[in-house]
Amino acid sequence: MVKxxxxxxxxxxxxxxxxxxxxxxxxxxYGLISKVANYSISYTLAWAIxxxxxxxxxxxxxxxxxARGWQLLPEIVNYYLSRGLTFWLGLVIMWIxxxxxxxxxxxVNIARNAMLLIPNYxxxxxxxxxxxxxQLDDENLTEEELGE
Numbered sequence: 205m206v207k208x209x210x211x212x213x214x215x216x217x218x219x220x221x222x223x224x225x226x227x228x229x230x231x232x233x234y235g236l237i238s239k240v241a242n243y244s245i246s247y248t249l250a251w252a253i254x255x256x257x258x259x260x261x262x263x264x265x266x267x268x269x270x271a272r273g274w275q276l277l278p279e280i281v282n283y284y285l286s287r288g289l290t291f292w293l294g295l296v297i298m299w300i301x302x303x304x305x306x307x308x309x310x311x312v313n314i315a316r317n318a319m320l321l322i323p324n325y326x327x328x329x330x331x332x333x334x335x336x337x338x339q340l341d342d343e344n345l346t347e348e349e350l351g352e
Contacts (some may be wrong), residue, residue, distance in 0.1 A: 267333035
């Protein structure tokens with residue numbers, strides 16, 4: 205039973221483990237940058253560093269992307285675009301937490317990371333790393349029917 209559950213939730217478990225690594229990269233970067241910059245600049249730069257780490261680890265160990273060569277370019281662009289959506293939400297969370305609620309920015313950033321974990325997973329799964337063959341099977345279409 206446990207083995208079946210581990211197999212069923214394998215991707216989610218890997219995403220959570222690597223997501224913790226991304227969280228650590230983000231918080232370490234944020235902590236360093238925030239010593240010399242305000243929270244919005246620190247958030248933006250730490251976000252860019254953490255998203256790069258997340259892309260590299262997620263594409264290989266969570267979603268097992270087969271993209272190679274020039275196929276990587278749209279995948280990277282789509283990954284950053286999807287994370288860009290949650291970037292703006294995260295910036296609003298930071299702004300509300302720091303400017304209006306007067307919480308310490310470091311702790312707001314921890315809460316922001318937790319709040320955006322689930323949306324980031326589903327954006328990556330459904331938008332960036334969606335499995336084309338599985339999508340075709342789900343729609344009961346063949347590649348020939350799509351003209352590919």
